[in-house]
Amino acid sequence: MPLPRRRLLAAGAALAAVSLATGCAGFGFGEPVSVVVVGLDPIPGESMEARFALRLRVQNPNEQALEFDGIHVELDVRGSRLASGVSAQRGTVARFGETVVTVPMSVSVIGIIRQAVDFATGPRVRADYAMRGRLAGPGLGFGGARFESKGELRIPEGLLEPAK
Template identity: 30%
Template sequence: MNVGVRRHFLGIIVLLLSGCATLISEVDPPKISLESFRPLPSEGAVPRFEIKLRIVNPNRQSFDIAGISYGVEIQGKELISGVTNEVPVLAAYSEEVVTLDAGLQWFQLVRLLTGAGKVAGDSLDYRFTAKVDFNGFVPTQRVEETGSFTLN
């Protein structure tokens, strides 16, 4: 190839790349926060919890959530974990509250309570973590919240 053809070819590539760069819009990551974490009425001896996540889309494009994986530590021990792929598409400039229903093994809770000396009415510390995966080019988002609750 002669020098003139190379320069012409290089010029075309630069124009194409700069044109593609202007087509890609900046995407702000979705904002995810723990809306609520509360015990549910038990069915039998297995404690259940309702976990609500608020997911906010600050963009003009919709997001398709592939799935959410989550875990809850109580008194430093992971007792609850789960996954869901039943999440609605997050429309542009909108927010959704996603409800997760989580169970806890009774024997793990008994071991925790007897080892920690906790009884009904005492406060228990928790740590909630979640990973939200999106379809497409949106990066995975991670959430961590801490707090406490009492046993009734």
């Protein structure tokens, strides 16, 4: 291969790498969005499932507004899937702002039974949980704005003891 052609290919590859790096950075925001649970309300479901409306506070710690057009959420408790849900809700989170999004969640009877067995055979005062999901929308790049949160649910002592 002649030397000028090699240089041309190397320059083209370098230009493509720079374009890809800056292009991907331009699709996303500087800081990840923060999503926390702020409420849980029962809603009607089918005979073999439990349903609830999960209210999430979405916080945007960035200098530009975040437009979203849909959300997907999964909730695991003690390492097993408990619930999942989607919503086609649209909205905008102002720069350095926040909003509350409601996602209908479904829990299958199998999920309820699995959690009940885990609860009965494991430690009763705490349960690890993991919530993850994705906000979709224009300007959020390929795959949208993903979020994740982990923690521990604590059950107050005495709550599960028989009444005296």
